[in-house]
Amino acid sequence: MMTGLGLLSAALSRVPVLSSSVSFNLTSVRNISIPTNILLLRSTACLYAEPLKKKKRLDPQILKQREERKKKRLEKQIRKLEKSARQFKPIEEVEIPLKLIDERQLRSRNLPSLSPEEEEKRALLFKEWAKYKRDQKLADIQMIDRVVFSQQKALDELRNVSESLYQEAIKIDSRLIPFEVTGPVRTPPIRGYNASDGDYVDVSRKW
Template identity: 45%
Template sequence: MRAEPKKKKKVDPKREIVARERLKKKLKKMERVAPEFIPIEDFMTTSKHQEESRIRSAPQLSAEEQERRALLLKKWALFKQEEHKVEQRSIESLLESQRKALDELRLESKELYEAAVRCDPTLFPLESRGPCHTAPIPNYNPPDGKYNDITKVYVQQ
């Protein structure tokens, strides 16, 4: 019983058409009404909300709470320091193993070593140009360039 799919009710095609027509009418009504724009003043902070008296002061903490927070900060700094050291050690070990592999490759074949050490310019597509802004050249007369003058000229008759 539980695995049997539910039987779909037979839908009257006329009812379905009427429902679609109602939806079309609602859409047309919504399209006719112009969207309301929010005034830009609603996004600006008024001067009464910018008063310095409205700034909340930090709550006064007890000495025990201050001590607890200071110890927590020290523990966090120690944790992050250890995390950094572990990361640095793993990077150093990877570089060391790479260096050893390159040394072994050099002993096997000089050509393979040269190919492995060669830089790949397609690895990081870098395109560098000179400076964009330079000092102005004295007495330089720049060309006007080509352009179509479309200024309308009105003649009085």
């Protein structure tokens, strides 16, 4: 007695083949596809049909409320991003510790009010200081003008005497570049004072 596979192979042997390169599938036998070569028998995955789910009809007012909530949420996120974009990166050395902010009332001093005579005295002193600094600035400007005028006058006289010497005089002296100057400090140095480098932790990578 022949099995089902034997009957199927016998039936397929009677089917004429057009070309060895052309393959076709038989799907009439429970999801089984068979090419021209009977030895390459393989089964396909089972496909189970399912009825389509019936879509629920929602109230247009509910859909509109959902869209409004979504729109408000996006606008809130955009405002938050715009607000944070204007903030600079915090600098720990410049920020005031929260402890000092909490102790602001304890650290504040109630200074006595100044008398009218003291206020008048300080105002006059401030005016005198402003006048002194103004005169000092004018004196510096006048001195610079005199130096520049004298220099230009000397160059003009030198040019009248010799053109070659004038060209040499206006050349840039390469020995003066780079030019370094150490200006005066606010307080005079302390003799014999050894400035310390301070405490630090070396976190350099050890090779």
